[in-house]
Amino acid sequence: MTQYIDVQDVAEIVQREGLPQMIAAMASYIESDYRDWKSFDKSARVASHSTVGVIELMPTANEALYAFKYVNGHPQNTFSALPTVMAFGVLADVGTGFPLLLSEMTLLTAIRTAAMSALAASRLARKSSRSMAMIGNGSQSEFQAIAFHSMLGIREIRLYDTDIEASQKLKRNLAAFPGLEVTISQTAEHAVRGADIVTTVTADKTNATILRPEMVEPGMHVNAVGGDCPGKTELHPEVLSLARVVVEYEPQTRIEGDIQQMPADFPVTEFHQIVSGAQPGRTSEQEVTVFDSVGFALEDFSALRYLRDLGQRHGVGHELNLVPTLHDPKDLYALVRPGSSQSGVIDKGSKVQAKAALA
Known part of the structure; x- marks a missing residue:
């Protein structure tokens, strides 16, 4: 079964x-x-x-x-x-x-996306990171905030969304975490200023510029989650040019991620290369890093x-x-044979045996 x-x-x-x-x-x-x-x-x-x-x-x-x-x-x-x-x-x-x-x-996807974001940031963000800006405060935002608070020690989160009620919802839900200071910003610029990590997780299917080059500071890590299909981006192209960009699976991210805006030879690092040690994680305190996350089947x-x-x-x-699950796996018709009462289905004990064989 x-x-x-x-x-x-x-x-x-x-x-x-x-x-x-x-x-x-x-x-x-x-x-x-x-x-x-x-x-x-x-x-x-x-x-x-x-x-x-x-x-x-x-x-x-x-x-x-x-x-x-x-x-x-x-x-x-x-x-x-x-x-x-x-x-x-x-x-x-x-x-x-x-x-x-x-x-x-x-x-489950909200949980796994948050886990992947925090896992990537554990290799790419500065170890001293304690503040994060969250641009886009919809259904995945709580999971992202909790992941970064619990796995990376983020203590301060500044929120921004064009829908103020979404930000208020997120702030209420995060009140259960007393070690986390949460404030609502009036602009994305204010939320981002001085942040160690910036998470962008917006929903609109459009080529947006949530984060512009003048908003990026040395040493910042950008967790770009919302750009995940053709025609949907969040980062200004110059932000990518300023940064070291890490992706999950390059052929997919070239089509769907923020790097869809960039030339085909724009250099990126696949995350598995960092996990295996083939490529380093963060290389300096001043390096700007971007995790261009679109979600991958793995x-x-x-x-x-x-x-x-x-x-x-x-x-x-x-x-x-x-x-x-049949007595005779070649006799599917046994399920619908007139008067059969589904006699072709094996009994419960046999089902348990079949299930055990697959465990």
């Missing part, structure tokens, strides 16, 4: 584990998989664009497991009481193709792998009869 973990299941796991602890543990799973970079199938995600948004499939696999995520991005969804981003994912056994896990990934693979482990540990989730 396929393990099924829904939204409430993930929320329950977060309550049991604690969100900061989950973010740190997921970052560890992601880092482990980046160390194993060469063993993964890699491709840019498959995207279906429309005038109002995008729907994407994000697949990857190693020798043992296959994973994919279905995810959308529709900035106007909030006017229809729907999330801007919605997602689900599958983890399957490569040896048989059997789907081991079907899971919600809207909440990170979803890590998230699903981690969630499967957590679901089994906590006994959370449900068994789902997603694919038939």
